[in-house]
Amino acid sequence: MSIELFGLEDIPIIDGNSDISIIIKEAIEKQGCNLVHGDIILIAETLISKAEENFIRLDELTPSDEAIELAEKAGKDPKIVQAILDQSNEVVRVGPNFIITETTQGFVCANAGIDESNVGDGLATPMPKDADKSAREIREFLEDEFGEEIAVIITDTQGRAFRFGAIGTAIGCSGISPIWKRVGEKDLYGRELETTEIATCDELSAAASLIMGQADEGLPVVIIRGFDSFDHLRNVDSNIKPVLMPKTADVFRK
Template sequence: MKITIFPLRNFPLINPGDSLTEIIVEELRKIDLQNRDIIVIAHTILSKSENKVYDLNLITPSPFALQIGRMQGKDPRKIEVILRESSEIIRMNEKVLITATHHGFICANSGIDKSNTPGDTVISLPDDPDFSARQIRDEIKEKLHKNVAVIISDTFGRPLRVGTVNFAIGLAGINSLEDIRGKTDLFGYELRSTIIARVDEVAAAAGIVMGQADEGTPVIIVRGVDYSINDNSARELIREPENDVFR
């Protein structure tokens, strides 16, 4: 298997209200897009296009946000946005605030992002990244006549590991999980518990090229991955609370 990963170069800056789907389609016209390519999109440009941008100057922090801000030495206005975008606080101390988002993702600060956004603004996660991924995929199929998969990604930290990794938070046209239980290994042992988070593997690989600083490459093409076509949800990657021994 040969896998190729490359960015859409010179991708334009996205502003609130821009039609990201139309922009992506026009940029894809410039390359030799192929069937079964996987398009990995940084959530920040999707969130911007969907007006998921908070101006901190317009945020009035609650007493609880003020309390956390004092404890952590952080801007209570940003804390307020984190709380608004969360459904539950999982862990909190003087340094970190781990929450569950309304989607069910468990991450630091509800995924609120300050990078690559100007002034006193922050970006939150898209409301429904699966839906947005399907819209982009459908538009590509209609306008460019290519059957591709789409992954919306964000970088999360990991329990018991240092460093962040790109994860899938939305998807279309690709199975979120590859269940290979029942297959055998090189020595004939039957696999009994192996379920592969294929879309997270693809998102992480794309993250190497995408970068997280000033690279300016928020859309990545991954070519050559063998995957199953499906229209399920990235939420299937979330472990149920009753099976989560770390929560």
């Protein structure tokens, strides 16, 4: 099996009030790559938040006593910390230059997923309010325009427990199941798999992150073509919730 990954090169800088579906359609047409059955479009979450005018204006925030205290522990700006608290259900851990929280969307990640890069001075972008909804709307529009079954995944850059470095991670999806349950299949020796579940959307997001980059690459939309398991995982009712571990199953927060 082989797959192809390529970035859309004509995505403009977005500062708000933009229709991402139309922007992606026009970029595809300009690049001449069209869409084919099984294409998976991966979109950086910052692009979604900016287009939906989901900004945090840091200068307008007044840090609370809790924010000031946490800022001292983490070595962060109290206004950023206040933004983190505003976007979180719970503070999980505090360390040097990071605050691990459970976001209002249910993700456990550093700094509530708030991004200060690739945005204007004095602004930050939180995670999209509903990345699944955004992914579904974009998928349905592009499927209507190009007449092909595709999937859309919204990605974020997140760290992982007990490992340095960040990778692309799925925070919203539509058209493809985020988890591939392979329980009952056989391994190379004929043994039946008993617990194997693959976070397929995260794997695809990590692959796309190699093209998107983290600096000035300017490629916030990547298309993955030729993923052989698309039809098996096709699901128009999908969302990201199956990958989120409930607190009751999280042995580190019990």
